[in-house]
Amino acid sequence: MAKITAHLTISLDGYVAGPDQSxxxxxxxxxxxxMHAWHLGSSxxxxxxxxxxxxxPRGAYVMGRNMFGPVRGGxxxxxxxxxxxxxxxxxxxxxxxxHHEHDPIELxxxxxHFVTDFDSALEQAVAAAGDDTVTIAGGASxxxxxxxxxxxxxxLLSRAAVSLGAGESPFAGLxxxxxRVEVQVSPNAxxxxxxx
Amino acid sequence: MAKITAHLTISLDGYVAGPDQSxxxxxxxxxxxxMHAWHLGSSxxxxxxxxxxxxxPRGAYVMGRNMFGPVRGGxxxxxxxxxxxxxxxxxxxxxxxxHHEHDPIELxxxxxHFVTDFDSALEQAVAAAGDDTVTIAGGASxxxxxxxxxxxxxxLLSRAAVSLGAGESPFAGLxxxxxRVEVQVSPNAxxxxxxx
Numbered sequence: 001m002a003k004i005t006a007h008l009t010i011s012l013d014g015y016v017a018g019p020d021q022s023x024x025x026x027x028x029x030x031x032x033x034x035m036h037a038w039h040l041g042s043s044x045x046x047x048x049x050x051x052x053x054x055x056x057p058r059g060a061y062v063m064g065r066n067m068f069g070p071v072r073g074g075x076x077x078x079x080x081x082x083x084x085x086x087x088x089x090x091x092x093x094x095x096x097x098x099h100h101e102h103d104p105i106e107l108x109x110x111x112x113h114f115v116t117d118f119d120s121a122l123e124q125a126v127a128a129a130g131d132d133t134v135t136i137a138g139g140a141s142x143x144x145x146x147x148x149x150x151x152x153x154x155x156l157l158s159r160a161a162v163s164l165g166a167g168e169s170p171f172a173g174l175x176x177x178x179x180r181v182e183v184q185v186s187p188n189a190x191x192x193x194x195x196x
Numbered sequence: 197m198a199k200i201t202a203h204l205t206i207s208l209d210g211y212v213a214g215p216d217q218s219x220x221x222x223x224x225x226x227x228x229x230x231m232h233a234w235h236l237g238s239s240x241x242x243x244x245x246x247x248x249x250x251x252x253p254r255g256a257y258v259m260g261r262n263m264f265g266p267v268r269g270g271x272x273x274x275x276x277x278x279x280x281x282x283x284x285x286x287x288x289x290x291x292x293x294x295h296h297e298h299d300p301i302e303l304x305x306x307x308x309h310f311v312t313d314f315d316s317a318l319e320q321a322v323a324a325a326g327d328d329t330v331t332i333a334g335g336a337s338x339x340x341x342x343x344x345x346x347x348x349x350x351x352l353l354s355r356a357a358v359s360l361g362a363g364e365s366p367f368a369g370l371x372x373x374x375x376r377v378e379v380q381v382s383p384n385a386x387x388x389x390x391x392x
Contacts, residue, residue, distance in 0.1 A: 011210075012210065012353070012367060012372075012390075013210035013365050013366075013367035013368075014207075014208065014209035014210030014211075014365075015210075018371070029371075031371055031372075031373050034373060157208070161373065161374050161375060161376045161390060162371075162372070162373050163367035163370050163371060163372045163373075164367075164371060165367055165368060165369045165370045165371045166368070166369065169209050169210075170209075171208060171209035171359035171360075171361055172209075172361060172362070173361045173362065174359055174361045175214070175225075175227055175358075175359060175360060175361045176208075176227075176358070176359045177227050177230060177357065177358050177359075178208075178357050178359075179357060180357045180383075180386075183381045183386060185379045187376075190376070190379060190386060190388065192386065194208075194357060
């Protein structure tokens with residue numbers, strides 16, 4: 001079966017997005033954008049290497065809806081096709097978790113499928129991936145659903161020197177003791193790989 | 197004026213103690229004790245060096261009441277004198293934050309003073325320390341009070357591969373962007389020093 005991984009950029013206080021997420025502030029208020037400096041313009045070799053790990057080819061992805069876009073509630077007549085333009089960086093099927101049904105969106109190299117529950121999304125991703133890795137590409141809720149089911153093999157946390165004070169935690173309610181198998185340090189983040 | 201530092205052992209999800217703290221489980225339930233493996237029996241040289249940093253002589257300490265002991269509410273006729281026996285490792289005045297007045301406790305090398313508000317405790321600690329460092333020795337609430345006042349110069353976080361799922365955060369409500377100035381990695385913890 002496919003290996004299942006996940007990655008998140010996380011704050012000192014364990015949040016991946018701050019409070020008050022909105023269309024204008026999709027990461028929430030506070031220093032949430034600053035957390036992402038490690039992959040937004042950093043030329044540090046460690047950051048570049050970790051970005052390379054994150055963006056390495058995968059068999060399929062599972063993604064929370066907020067990772068796909070800022071639209072909340074029903075899709076209505078939204079023509080949103082993701083943050084990434086005509087050719088998203090995934091080049092694989094991406095299964096987006098949403099309570100609201102939506103037809104697939106086929107872009108160059110990547111098709112977004114919309115699925116209403118995590119188990120079904122993961123099952124479809126594993127089937128699509130074959131022997132390749134399936135990655136849960138965030139956000140907090142999608143990764144938490146993987147962690148609480150015990151299906152995540154490896155989690156990469158890129159931790160920035162930012163506290164958000166409140167927000168969304170991938171570990172909410174979960175008491176886990178993974179093994180840290182790798183640490184890479186850059187000026188922008190401490191990148192740690194945990195095995196479960 | 198004295199430099200003001202703080203140190204905490206912290207979980208992946210940013211908590212220094214788990215939920216349901218009690219006399220039997222002073223750190224709360226879950227893996228909270230496992231978080232402290234780095235200074236409870238570790239012979240790893242990085243852990244030993246960081247423990248040496250934490251226990252290096254200070255001019256004075258400020259300490260939350262839960263760090264001093266498990267007694268909650270009024271002191272009553274408690275004869276509790278701290279976790280450490282007749283000779284605590286501090287060898288300096290320790291100002292313990294408590295809502296309930298208590299006479300000083302003088303032990304070999306260390307006197308515990310009980311103070312009902314943070315500002316007064318810090319003021320007394322700074323006065324007692326002279327040119328030496330004042331350290332806020334935890335827990336979450338005491339360090340948070342220092343952080344929100346902007347008086348902490350350096351914070352050491354020793355982060356263990358444990359998630360607690362809920363608990364006490366030193367950053368609750370605080371949106372900060374300190375500078376990480378040091379990282380030391382052991383098998384038991386990632387030790388990071390932040391400057392504010």
